[in-house]
Amino acid sequence: MTRSRIPQAAGLFLVLFFAIFPFVYSANDYPYIMHTLIACFYYAILASSWSMLSGYAGQFSFGHMGFTGVGAYTAALFSHYFYLSPVPTGFCTEFLIGDQYLVIVDAIGVTSSTLTQDCLRKALAVWDGSVQITPMPVWLGIALGTIMGGVFGLLIGLLVLPLRAAYLALFTLGFSEILRATISAEIAITRGQAGIELPYLFDSGITLFGRHFDKTDKLPPYFVMLFLLLTCLAIMFWLTKSKFGLFVRALREDQDAAAALGVNTTRYKILVFVITSMMAAAAGAVMAHYIRIITPNNLMILQMSLVVAMAVIGGVENVIAAAIGAILINFALELLRNSFEIGPFTLDMTIWRLVVFGVLLMVTLRFFRNGLIAPLIDHFTRGHVAAETVAQRKVAADQAGGAS
Amino acid sequence: MEFPHIFWGVFGWMIFWAVTGSIATRYFYLRRDLDTSNAPFVGAMLGASTGPIGLVPLCLNTPELTTRLMVMPALASVGVLMIAFGFADPENFCVANGSFVASQIVNGLIIGIIYGFMALGLTLIFSILGVVSFAHGEFYMIGGMITYFLTKVWLPGINPILAISLACLAAFAIGAAFERMFLTPMYEGKVDRPVEYGILVTFGLAFTIQYFVQATAGANPLKASRYFDFPRIRLPSSADPWLIKTSRGNMELFETISISNPRFTAAVMCIIVFGALMFFLHRTWTGKALRAVSQDREAAAIAGINPDRMNMLAFALGGMIAALAGAMLVQAFSWLPQVGAIPAMRSFVILVLGGLGSIPGAFVGGVIVGLFEAAGTGCLPDPQKAASYIPAYGMIILTLTLLLRPTGLFGRRFATGAHGKF
Structure with missing residues (x-):
């Protein structure tokens, strides 16, 4: 095996490890570790898609959490307000589709459940269990969320076309903040800071290979998230290796020069926004169904800063390095949730871990501009290129020296 | 007709013609081969205020876009919006109650001056380093924190002015050290x-400072006591003080407008320091050197100015200004490690609204943002909703400015250096 195959072998090993891990591991903290890993995958999707947008295409966006919010809230509102019923309720807005009625529940916001009830609860009280209503399928909500993320990405991509660098960052930050304020203010529809509850990812459990998994089981969401991560990484890896990646990199290095050479900068700028925001929205929707509650605080700048820091520490110009960085850092942050005793001092790492994290971010930026993981990959895959370049230069220098 | 329909009808009409105007004007100016940098803004504002009546002549004649043509439609569209609001909701406090309006305006003005002062620090950093400092809110926060701990915990009874100066010095030192290192x-x-x-490295600094303070000072809200009391004034007579009436923590003008002491002292302090800063920037060698670097780095270097040293000075000074705003406001608001996020966002808004590195722009922008927010919080019919929307008001201004007129109010159009590009 040649040296340049090592990262590929390591990647394969990592994927196999994550695929086998939940079947092998059986300690007491199994649910906790599984939950941490699901969060790791979630952040890995966000960090890698952000690095595609910011590191690879140079569109430095602070609105990535806004897109996850779009996905999560679309899924949440969809499952909260739409139901199928075989009998008309008589209270709600409803349409006949096939032999079922599509019931749209009215928005009542956060109220005491004993005083005011939405129209569906009223109808259920009248029927008294004689009619079975069906909630909308979860996958349809996730798909809708992903599409909505794409639509918003298209809109933002169109609006930011003339903006660059710092202005782009401020505009996307503005988008994210306006979205957050709107969600927290429109309590009647989104329930504001109280948050919307969502159904389980697999509400009636799921049977795989003859084994039934309960709806609270961590294993199905774990594999859903892992599958989503691998799909996103595969798409992005393929994009970076294709002509698309080349054009997008040209866009990052010099937009005017790229346009002069015939790259349709408008199209690629918008496309990269749409693709990455769809990934963020899909991740947000799946995560919301797994956590089962979504609040506007998910869109806060703190969350965004975590994603940015993970991508930067991993390596902002390499999507796979960013994903690995996110997994490692999220895991490390979880491991640091305890206190150390050094002599007479007790160091409560639950607070200090984030200080350490911030310092790590600054130091990485200052001294390891390509992140901590990306150079490692490059060392193996492109190490021979560097060696060849050095050798060529040496030869050239020798020849120049001999000639003079 | 009730409030929502009439208001939203007018609002939708304005939005429609604004969007149409901005696109159409740009198209027509581009076809005649004219300067399009201000065309979308004028088109949008004229469309919003007059609809097709103003837009058609503008597109057909394509006159030169003077300052007057930019200011008048903008004011007119604000006026149309206000009139629509007045007709739609005549019962509203903002329409019916004159004293409420007056006190909202005064409070908006005062808070706007403080915002503007804080944004001044960011503008200084941006115009010289070309960097948007995401740690600006954290400098504001440590300014307040240090002042609180000096006056309340470490040295109780210390003169507040001294405590504020020490906090500013500390922020200056942190800013200078960070600039040198990173x-x-x-x-x-x-x-x-x-x-x-x-952006990223200041972001890291913000993260570090915020959690460092949280780890050391805890996450409980803190609040300093009032620095100064108002002297007791009753004018024109103590029996009937209709003109001005002060108690120790409050001032009442014309029996309608009440201003709280901490905000008033903060605004006065900001104006004084703003004056001092203007003197420094325009009358001293170092200040002139700073401005020279912001205009042209290379030329300044040829003239014997060390641009690197000016970078350090600008970053430290910007941080110090934010810390001063924080030190003055820690007596007005409760202080938490996360308190810097909101003023930082406002500073970004003002930075963009005022224009690239424009110091008067920062002040005017601050006042506009303050007034806009006062109007937004005071006038929306549902107070709970209005309060939840507070973070969005500024961001709406920011996005609109970036879309319509990226140079802001007083921006230089052809600035050099990294910050000249959009």
Whole structure:
């Protein structure tokens, strides 16, 4: 095996490890570790898609959490307000589709459940269990969320076309903040800071290979998230290796020069926004169904800063390095949730871990501009290129020296 | 007709013609081969205020876009919006109650001056380093924190002015040290994309400072006591003080407008320091050197100014200004490690609204943002909703400015350096 195959072998090993891990591991903290890993995958999707947008295409966006919010809230509102019923309720807005009625529940916001009830609860009280209503399928909500993320990405991509660098960052930050304020203010529809509850990812459990998994089981969401991560990484890896990646990199290095050479900068700028925001929205929707509650605080700048820091520490110009960085850092942050005793001092790492994290971010930026993981990959895959370049230069220098 | 329909009808009409106007004007100006940098803004504002009546002549004649043509439609569209609001909701406090309006305006003005002052620090950093400092809110926060701990915990009874100065010095030192350690590679061309590097590294600083303070000072809200009391004034007579009436913590003008002491002292302090800063920037050698670097780095270097030292000074000074705003406001608001996020966002808004590195722009922008927010919080019919929307008001201004007129109010159109590009 040649040296340049090592990262590929390591990647394969990592994927196999994550695929086998939940079947092998059986300690007491199994649910906790599984939950941490699901969060790791979630952040890995966000960090890698952000690095595609910011590191690879140079569109430095602070609105990535806004897109996850779009996905999560679309899924949440969809499952909260739409139901199928075989009998008309008589209270709600409803349409006949096939032999079922599509019931749209009215928005009542956060109220005491004993005083005011939405129209569906009223109808259920009248029927008294004689009619079975069906909630909308979860996958349809996730798909809708992903599409909505794409639509918003298209809109933002169109609006930011003339903006660059710092202005782009401020505009996307503005988008994210306006979205957050709107969600927290429109309590009647989104329930504001109280948050919307969502159904389980697999509400009636799921049977795989003859084994039934309960709806609270961590294993199905774990594999859903892992599958989503691998799909996103595969798409992005393929994009970076294709002509698309080349054009997008040209866009990052010099937009005017790229346009002069015939790259349709408008199209690629918008496309990269749409693709990455769809990934963020899909991740947000799946995560919301797994956590089962979504609040506007998910869109806060703190969350965004975590994603940015993970991508930067991993390596902002390499999507796979960013994903690995996110997994490692999220895991490390979880491991640091305890206190150390050094002599007479007790160091409560639950607070200090984030200080350490911030310092790590600054130091990485200052001294390891390509992140901590990306150079490692490059060392193996492109190490021979560097060696060849050095050798060529040496030869050239020798020849120049001999000639003079 | 009730409130929502009439207001939203007018609002939708204005939005429609604004969007149409901005696109159509740009198209027509481009076809005649004229300067389009201000066309979308004028088109949008004229469309919003007059609809097709103003837009058609504008597109057909394509006159030169003077300052007057930019200011008048903008004011007119604000006026139309206000009139629509007045007709739609005549019962509203903002329409029916004159004293409420007056006190909202005064309070908006005062808070706007403080915002503007804080944004001034960011403008200074931006115009000289070309970096949007994401740690600006954290400088504001440590200014308040240090002042609180000095006056309440470490040295109770210390003169507040001294405590504020010490807090400013500490912020200055942190800013200078950070600039030396982390921002220097930007100038030497060692970083591929300096603007993004600057944003990220100040972001890291913000993260570190915020959690460091949380780890050391805890996450309980803190509040300093009032620095100064108002002297007791009753004018024109103590029996009937209709003109001005002060108690120790409050001032009442014309029996309608009440201003709280902490905000008033903060605004006065900001104006004084603003004056001092203007003197420094325009009358001293160092200040002139700073402005020279912001205009043209290379030319300043040829003239014997060390641009790197000016970078350090600008960053430290910007941080110090934010810390001063924080130190003055810690007596007005409760202080938490996360308190810097909101004023930082406002500073970004003002930075963009005022224009690239424009110091008067920062002040005017601050006042506009303050008034806009006062109007937004005071006039929306549902107070709970209005309060939840507070973070969005400024951001709406920011996005609109970036879309319609990226140079802001007083921006230089052809600035050099990294911050000249959009």
